[in-house]
Amino acid sequence: MKIFAESHKTVFVVDHCPYMAESCRQHVEFDMLVKNRTQGIIPLAPISKSLWTCSVESSMEYCRIMYDIFPFKKLVNFIVSDSGAHVLNSWTQEDQNLQELMAALAAVGPPNPHADPECCSILHGLVTAVEALCKITEYQHEARTMLMENAERVGNRGRIICITNAKSDSHVRMLEECVQETIHEHNKLAANSDHLMQIQKCELVLIHTYPVGEDSLVSDRPKKELSSVLTSEVHSVRAGRHLATKLNVLVQQHFDLASTTITNIPMKEEQHANTSANYDVELLHHKEAHVDFIKSACLAETKRCQKERGSNKTGDNHIGGNSREGTFKETVTLKWCTPRTNSVELHYCTGAYRISPVDVNSRPSSCLTNFLLNGRSVLLEQPRKSGSKVISHMLSSHGGEIFLHVLSSSRSILEDPPSISEGCGGRVTDYRITDFGEFMRENRLTPFLEPRGSLEIPLERAKDQLEKHTRYWPMIISQTTIFNMQAVVPLASVIVKEALTDEDILNCQKTIYNLVDMERKNDPLPISTVGTRGKGPKRDEQYRIMWNELETLVRAHINNSDKHQRVLECLLACRSKPPEEEERKKRGRKREEKEDKSEKSGKDYEPDKPWQESERLKGVLDREKEELAEAEIIKDSPDSPEPPNKKPLVTMDEMPPVEKAKGPMSLLSLWSNRINTANSRKHQEFIGRLNSVNNKAELYQHLKEDNGMETTENGKGSRQ
């Protein structure tokens, strides 16, 4: 539907002249005697509404239905006309509700029957109505601003519904001519104005209303084009409920509405709470909700014209048999299906349309709407004489609004698809389903009120967060160690954050210390042995893999903030061994590299490299590389060098002889060497003494390092 069709702007012009105070001559009994009351009381005389009351309540009902079904973009401007025009509201969205209109109408009050009829006229209202149609609505304004140079695409059409008591057909013609002239004039004005828009199309709906029992002085006339801009139709309607019925028909026409009657609604009887009777409730909604019925009605008709091929092949064409009788009536009847309790189901829904009950205050209506407003959904079934039941619609409320959902009941073109387990990645069985579920819950969305402090669009923030949370996210269990460890959770859950608090850092540090502790205690790690033969990597190798992975995770976030950087520093300082061993290892390694370039030492470094490179080069982790790197770790692990912490003294044991076997040695030196070696097996050597030059150790070495070299090679400084 076009946004700026005639239905975008509706102007009500209701006559407020003295004769509208006349009674509609339809009596309402309001003093209904309740049973069990003392006999002999004469009920109060019935009262009757005035023409004005009938007009106002019918137009309010028109607005009620319209606002229920189109709370936005369908606007009403309400004008009453007597000696002048009184505009009761504006086109702004805030003014578009029943309460506002009711309050404004109360302020106007009923027409004064004693006012001078000579100075009162509906013409004032009609002129003002045309003026109102030229006024731009906020939606039109928005669309024009957005389209810039194409602003002329924004249409300005509208409808004037005028309820009056006309004197004759010629009086009606006079009113039409007046509207036409006024449009002509105002369009000229609007052409030279930025604030006004020319009226492209105007539908005038003149409703002549008169007391019941009188003869109408005005004849009905269907819609007629008076000019290229103006069409007009005349309805001559008796007041009272006839007028209300007319406006109900009109609101359906004007807003393309259709009616659905829900039948078989079980409802507790007021008097007998344990029995229930079945009730019907009629709802109005946009007619799109019946699109299947309308079209199948066409089908039923076209079917008759269908021709069939020769008798031997008729089988193909006998298709009328199981099709439903598709005659489209005034209302479509659908059967209530008592809802099941599990409401968490995603139906295939092709449309959802707001509803409005025809008889909003009746008990069946309010029972149904309250039931729905309390959060229950009701499936609706097409009544059929035979065959399987077809659920075609669903009633459901969302935040206090009830929608009629259209459910697809035809065959799916997606039936029998290949299962996801047959496709790419379908054979993999150890996806981190639960972890990703947790991830999804953390990345759920929530609405933010529009004027939000920060300038960033909330949805962009959501994307940002997803980016951060997935920088390092292995998809399968056998690809990761750290995410299989409960001990890592405190760090992993906060490191992805945009900013860390001091407490977060503390938690990260605690996590790292805890891991160091685990390593010292030689706790087993949940390393996958999938794809490796035998028992998998040794314990120390496992820790190396774990530390590498943890480093990868932390490195993926170091650019978030300085505090993230601090976590990395802590990690680098803590990972692996007490520093003296590091040092020694390093020294030993250097020598080894120099001397024989053994594969072993090379490999010690290698696995680290792909990680870091991918970090530095791309800033983000390339998934494939990651996989590669990980595969590598697992594969080459059995050949990796002996980690120092397992038999630290053995390494020490082997080194000194190499170092000292250079020159001739005295017996003393031989002896003391031996003693030293033996002793050193019993305790760890002090760092100071180990690194000492001529038995003098330099104190506070790290101060220099901190100041001098920001990033020590692989962070293996002496700081802990």
Added chain:
Amino acid sequence: MPTVVVMDVSLSMTRPVSVEGSEEYQRKHLAIHGLTMLFEHMATNYKLEFTALVVFSSLWELMVPFTRDYNTLQEALSNMDDYDKTCLEAALLGVCNIVQQEWGAAIPCQVVLVTDGCLGIGRGSLRHSLATHNQRSENNRFPLPFPFPSKLYVMCMANLEELQSSDSLDCLERLIDLNNGEGQIFTIDGPLCLKNVQSMFGKLIDLAYTPFHAVLKCGHLTSDVQVFPRPEPFIIDEEIDPTPKAINTDLEIVGFIDIADISSPPVLSRHLVLPIALNKEGDELGPGITDDTEDENSANQIAGKIPNFCVLLHGSLKVEGMVAIVQLGPEWYGMLYSQADSKKKSNLMMSLFEPGPEPLPWLGKMAQLGPISDAKENPYGEDDNKSPFPLQPKNKRSYAQNVTVWIKPSGLQTDVQKILRNARKLPEKTQTFYKELNRLRKAALAFGFLDLLKGVADMLERECTLLPDTAHPDAAFQLTHAAQQLKVASTGTSEYTAYDHNITPLQTDFSGSSAERM
């Protein structure tokens, strides 16, 4: 989008085509050649498409009902007989019925009409149908536009010059126009020969049967996917924004929502999201799109063993009962979820919402959805026991706000009786009594129905006289007070008719009143 191939088997299709070489071809053979090519393409690259084959002359026949078995379709091509004259209208009517019978009126279909451009003579010819188009009644409607969303592709076994020499081209163009412009006419470029027929069908394939490949992204987690059926471009508003919008080939997940919160939203269309493995040349090896040759089987097996984000996502969505919100383009969103076809088989499915900033009122504006970590406190609660959805609209609907409607007398009577019922239970029901009284007063003032106020005032005064001896003295006071207040309102004098004014209970002092009731 299911396809109906509508093949002309009238005699004119047997006209010979002069081709150099020994064999003699008819136009029919060219058509079969083209269709064979189309079916082969679909069998390889568009396997999930349902296709039906209809042949027609003066009558029509459904040769092959909707199927994914392209062998059957191929076989049917070689079993076609030649019949009499062309009668297109009947065939199109047949297509209408077949499609609606199978798929209903909502599923878009592609109709591939294969003809030689001889559109029949006399009654039932297209010329005749078009000439009488304006004189038809509702029950004898021309089958176009199709009652379902459709594309009509006309494959002419003739070249442009030939069609232009008669008025065939005009007629066919009118046909497309009648289908609201949805469709296209293809003609053979140059002489009629197998090669040119191939290139014509090649164009159709490019236009309508190329698989839609995209990259599904969730931050750094990505997967190459095929989206089936192809998402079609969508026109938001013909007047304001007439250009069709197509979806991005980057499908970016922006966040997740519980199924209960998204709550069966209306969607434009549904699509399977099938992970594919792209090899270096850019060809895909994936499900449902490759031949079952051994080579590809082994390639499939390898692909099956490489972890894929789609499978992970699908698994978690299924377990958690959630959907992923995915951005399809500027102000266009959709959702990904797990769809079970049967107990064993389930799949990752994508539904497209209507384009626009706010496709679902109960979620609000999509751009205003943000991560829960930005909220002051978790809107889902610490124990995951609440939800920020659905959003409440600013104004309540009439059925949720106790509006007053007196169009039917019963509406008015109910409201009056409510007052009366409460009046008889004064002073216990003082609050409800005045609440109902004020509701009636407001409505009567708005509707200018002052007689009602007078009437109800009279009624309350009468009630006052009917009070039993056992009644609390306050009851009489309140009734009199209420009646008097209604009376002044019914005078219409402005100071008593303020809409916002409420009649308040009379302040009485019967100390410890209700307790001492006799």
